[in-house]
Amino acid sequence: MELENDDYRTISIASSGDDDTVTKVGDQIPEIIDGLKPWYSVITRIDLYWVCLTIFGLIAFFVLLMVPESESKDPLSFEEALRALLIMAGLVFGVFFAYKYVNAFKKAIFPIGCFALGQGKERYEVQEKIRWGVVVALIISLLSSTVYGLLT
Structure with a gap:
């Protein structure tokens, strides 16, 4: 497995071995990686x-x-x-x-x-609160301005 500094493809996986094992592991790896994606991955x-x-x-x-x-x-x-x-x-x-x-x-x-270890975990929690604030504030402001525009 290689981690790359690319905006669109960040992980490359190469496997070799028995066909049944490679196929089984190859089907499980995308599920594991998708579970690791943050909720804001579309924004990134x-x-x-x-x-x-x-x-x-x-x-x-x-x-x-x-x-x-x-x-x-x-x-x-x-x-x-x-x-x-x-x-x-x-x-x-x-x-x-x-x-x-x-x-x-x-x-x-x-x-x-993000890999949060030690003090990085505290920074990650603060950043997560900021992320939620930014996203929620943006959504609420867009919805409220749309509703206001439709009502007036």
């Missing part, structure tokens, strides 16, 4: 790169929709071009840093795996 599998790229694409799309087409095809002045370039650079850097910080937060709060 989300690739925030694609989420941020989609958000950036949607923002760019809506910006293009909001800019009216002008009848004159005059080129932008230097000041206007510089302002547009600075706005785009700010948007790109904003999305990039948001991705980096949200991804670091996700990895800290929702690790792929």
Whole structure:
């Protein structure tokens, strides 16, 4: 068995031996591994790169929709071009840093795996309370805003 530092495949298992034994053990191993997965394993599998790229694409799309087409095809002045370039650079850097910080937060709060020994067990219990707080708070806020939006 090999543990890998990969976002999608963290464990590799190779077995050899009698066909009946390998088949029996091969059927039991996925059940054991699935039992070890934390309840938040779906969150750890989300690739925030694609989420941020989609958000950036949607923002760019809506910006293009909001800019009216002008009848004159005059080129932008230097000041206007510089302002547009600075706005785009700010948007790109904003999305990039948001991705980096949200991804670091996700990895800290929702690790792929955790082995809690000694004092690590206390830290794990505190992190578990934080995880429940984050998830429950998010779900309650989404549900309450949806209900409020439907009622008003």
